Amino acid sequence: MNKVLTITLLILLLAIPLINEDRDSRYENWSKNILCPVCQGENISDSPSEYAEDMRMILREQIDSGLSDEEIYNYWVVRYGERIITNPQRTNIEMIVLPIFLISLFILAFIRSTKNE
Amino acid sequence: MISNIGIIVTWISFLNLIFLFFTKSNFQIQRLVRINLFFHFILFCLLEIGLFIDDFSISYIANYSASTTPPIYKFASLWGSLDGSILLWNFVLSIYFLIYIKYFHKKEFFVDVKIFSSILVFFVGYTIFSSSPFAGCIELASIGCANSTLLPFDNLLTSEFGRGPNPLLQNHPLMAIHPPILYAGYIGLVMPFVISTSHLIMKATNNDWIKMAEKATFFPWIFLTAGISLGAAWSYEVLGWGGYWAWDPVENVSFIPWLLATAFLHSAKTQTRESTLINWNYSLSCLMFLSTIFGTFITRSGVLISVHAFSNGNIGTYLLIGLSVFTGLYLIVGARNIEYFSSAKKLSNWFGRSGFFIANNIILFSATIVVFVGTVYPIFYETLYDRQLTIGRSFYDTLVGPLLLILLLLIVFSEKLPNKNLNFAEWVKSNQIEINISLVISIGISLYYEANYEFIFTIFASIVLVIILSKNLISYFRKGSISGSYWAGQIAHIGIGVFAIGLILNVTQSYSKEIITTPGSTIEFSGNNYIINPPYQESKEEKDVINLPISKSNKVKNASLNIFKNSSQQAISSPAIFRNIESDTYITIKVIDDEYFKLIIRKNYGIFIIWLGLALTIFSIYPRIKNE
Numbered sequence: 001m002n003k004v005l006t007i008t009l010l011i012l013l014l015a016i017p018l019i020n021e022d023r024d025s026r027y028e029n030w031s032k033n034i035l036c037p038v039c040q041g042e043n044i045s046d047s048p049s050e051y052a053e054d055m056r057m058i059l060r061e062q063i064d065s066g067l068s069d070e071e072i073y074n075y076w077v078v079r080y081g082e083r084i085i086t087n088p089q090r091t092n093i094e095m096i097v098l099p100i101f102l103i104s105l106f107i108l109a110f111i112r113s114t115k116n117e
Numbered sequence: 118m119i120s121n122i123g124i125i126v127t128w129i130s131f132l133n134l135i136f137l138f139f140t141k142s143n144f145q146i147q148r149l150v151r152i153n154l155f156f157h158f159i160l161f162c163l164l165e166i167g168l169f170i171d172d173f174s175i176s177y178i179a180n181y182s183a184s185t186t187p188p189i190y191k192f193a194s195l196w197g198s199l200d201g202s203i204l205l206w207n208f209v210l211s212i213y214f215l216i217y218i219k220y221f222h223k224k225e226f227f228v229d230v231k232i233f234s235s236i237l238v239f240f241v242g243y244t245i246f247s248s249s250p251f252a253g254c255i256e257l258a259s260i261g262c263a264n265s266t267l268l269p270f271d272n273l274l275t276s277e278f279g280r281g282p283n284p285l286l287q288n289h290p291l292m293a294i295h296p297p298i299l300y301a302g303y304i305g306l307v308m309p310f311v312i313s314t315s316h317l318i319m320k321a322t323n324n325d326w327i328k329m330a331e332k333a334t335f336f337p338w339i340f341l342t343a344g345i346s347l348g349a350a351w352s353y354e355v356l357g358w359g360g361y362w363a364w365d366p367v368e369n370v371s372f373i374p375w376l377l378a379t380a381f382l383h384s385a386k387t388q389t390r391e392s393t394l395i396n397w398n399y400s401l402s403c404l405m406f407l408s409t410i411f412g413t414f415i416t417r418s419g420v421l422i423s424v425h426a427f428s429n430g431n432i433g434t435y436l437l438i439g440l441s442v443f444t445g446l447y448l449i450v451g452a453r454n455i456e457y458f459s460s461a462k463k464l465s466n467w468f469g470r471s472g473f474f475i476a477n478n479i480i481l482f483s484a485t486i487v488v489f490v491g492t493v494y495p496i497f498y499e500t501l502y503d504r505q506l507t508i509g510r511s512f513y514d515t516l517v518g519p520l521l522l523i524l525l526l527l528i529v530f531s532e533k534l535p536n537k538n539l540n541f542a543e544w545v546k547s548n549q550i551e552i553n554i555s556l557v558i559s560i561g562i563s564l565y566y567e568a569n570y571e572f573i574f575t576i577f578a579s580i581v582l583v584i585i586l587s588k589n590l591i592s593y594f595r596k597g598s599i600s601g602s603y604w605a606g607q608i609a610h611i612g613i614g615v616f617a618i619g620l621i622l623n624v625t626q627s628y629s630k631e632i633i634t635t636p637g638s639t640i641e642f643s644g645n646n647y648i649i650n651p652p653y654q655e656s657k658e659e660k661d662v663i664n665l666p667i668s669k670s671n672k673v674k675n676a677s678l679n680i681f682k683n684s685s686q687q688a689i690s691s692p693a694i695f696r697n698i699e700s701d702t703y704i705t706i707k708v709i710d711d712e713y714f715k716l717i718i719r720k721n722y723g724i725f726i727i728w729l730g731l732a733l734t735i736f737s738i739y740p741r742i743k744n745e
Binding site: 020095 | 358363365394396397463464475479482483486487490491494498504505506507508509511515516545549550552553556557559560563564567568569570572573577629630631707718719
């Protein structure tokens with residue numbers, strides 16, 4: 001009885017995010033990762049400043065007119081330099097690969113030295 | 118005058134340390150360590166006196182204090198910049214030396230005293246040969262001092278006014294306590310380093326050293342946690358950007374020793390119980406200290422630009438030499454104990470207590486690797502390609518986020534871990550009611566807020582954790598008193614669970630808005646009315662403040678702009694915060710004009726819950742103090 005209840009509740013809980021719309025639309029994804037150049041380390045999605053508002057409008061237009069990710073990337077980087085993008089790991093894939101590689105090496109070495117042969 | 122005395126006392130303390138290094142009598146050691154502390158106490162007081170009597174013939178005081186600086190910030194100016202903060206560093210290190218001698222020193226050892234005193238010699242040496250907060254001024258700048266001397270009895274020049282501390286550092290009293298507490302954490306990690314290296318040099322290879330090193334890590338760990346939390350609180354209260362953690366390099370390098378120390382506190386327990394992981398424990402006990410020096414190097418050498426970085430010419434090279442020497446010691450001692458390390462027992466139960474502790478270590482160390490790469494990578498990138506890189510939150514969210522979520526799930530089992538493998542089905546059975554209650558609460562919360570998967574997993578894991586662990590704690594508390602490291606762990610774990618609830622609420626639910634308004638008008642924000650009253654100006658000795666009183670029902674809070682005199686830096690916008698258990702309304706001034714104001718108004722969720730969780734974690738010191 002209890003078990004059935006637990007499973008039902010668990011399924012209910014897991015279903016909740018499905019009712020909410022897909023929050024990370026393409027626009028949101030981009031606006032969360034473009035730095036507002038006049039604010040203190042905030043992205044244009046979080047920043048309430050006017051400057052960020054203007055940048056958001058440009059971004060909105062770019063998404064609506066169906067620009068590709070690469071075109072959007074180039075637009076911002078040409079104007080503001082590479083540091084405008086706060087998720088450099090998207091284009092510099094080594095930034096993700098390097099820590100994951102190091103972590104795997106570490107785990108392998110760790111388990112090898114503690115495992116009972 | 119103070120400059121001369123300061124430089125001479127520094128020299129005497131240096132000679133005293135050299136003497137201590139060569140001493141072969143325990144009686145002498147006891148005395149010299151106390152004398153050393155006495156000298157550093159004198160140095161600390163001397164610089165404080167200098168700050169309070171505005172002795173602007175001392176370059177440091179002329180550059181980082183002013184006659185108009187309020188007393189509390191004069192006091193805190195001692196650690197307001199690099200040279201002074203090294204003085205505080207040495208003072209705290211000397212306190213720890215005495216603590217070490219009293220509680221951890223073994224009479225038959227001398228090598229530990231040698232290691233400890235060389236670390237002190239290294240840092241005191243910096244203030245003698247490189248740059249000292251007592252250096253006298255020999256060339257004036259337009260305000261403050263342009264050039265200084267490390268030699269006593271020179272003809273010193275006195276500037277008329279001081280330049281005053283960085284405005285950011287004189288805006289909130291939290292700034293007066295955040296650095297010393299953090300230092301007490303960082304520097305305390307010298308003790309486990311000295312304990313483990315000296316024991317292994319002396320081939321004292323029973324599990325004594327690990328017990329001592331664990332104890333010597335726990336108390337600094339508490340300070341480290343408190344110091345980081347206070348820094349976050351300061352950032353939230355003062356900087357006006359609405360956040361508390363920015364993955365700034367200086368924050369990262371305080372997080373690295375914290376992660377390592379947390380890992381060590383856990384793995385030390387497995388070694389004392391089952392004699393496993395000896396080499397790993399030895400490495401962690403040293404890496405904690407080495408990562409502290411590395412962090413100081415990264416942030417103080419000028420290789421990085423950050424809010425916290427106050428760099429100075431040659432400290433980089435100096436720290437790099439120190440880092441190499443101490444790393445060398447760690448490696449050589451390690452290499453000479455390979456045999457001892459290989460005597461460690463292997464692990465058999467991967468889903469028993471040791472397995473969980475190892476999983477904890479793997480996760481915490483993996484998180485360390487990510488934070489380390491994220492901090493160091495931009496330096497390499499700039500060197501290689503000559504372009505700057507911004508590593509934002511998403512990098513850490515993607516890589517550290519999942520790791521910490523798994524850790525949270527593992528903590529749920531920490532209440533009662535079996536030696537043998539855990540039977541998961543049975544565990545669920547015996548905690549069925551708690552799990553169901555947690556599920557119901559999680560569903561409620563998730564429906565109320567806008568929930569994504571990251572949200573529901575974190576909420577469920579933390580609520581199960583808090584309920585199961587609290588039930589255990591309360592039932593035991595009724596029977597008797599709680600004391601010892603098990604209960605310290607349980608309280609810290611509940612704290613982390615509460616913290617995680619606040620964190621996920623904050624990260625996923627907060628929002629903000631820019632509002633243009635006029636004096637006397639009412640603004641509506643998230644169902645509340647806020648009245649914007651007319652602003653008024655306040656003139657203090659060190660700054661002008663424009664206050665904008667904002668009222669909500671009967672509460673009035675000031676949002677303010679602080680404009681510091683003697684400073685070229687921009688004005689600091691301090692927030693008006695209306696607090697609530699669930700969320701804060703956080704209002705900052707963006708532009709203030711005669712006719713209109715531009716305000717930023719934010720809804721920050723979970724802030725109180727975050728502080729509550731951190732406070733609980735720090736409170737875990739209580740059962741241990743009770744025990745010891």
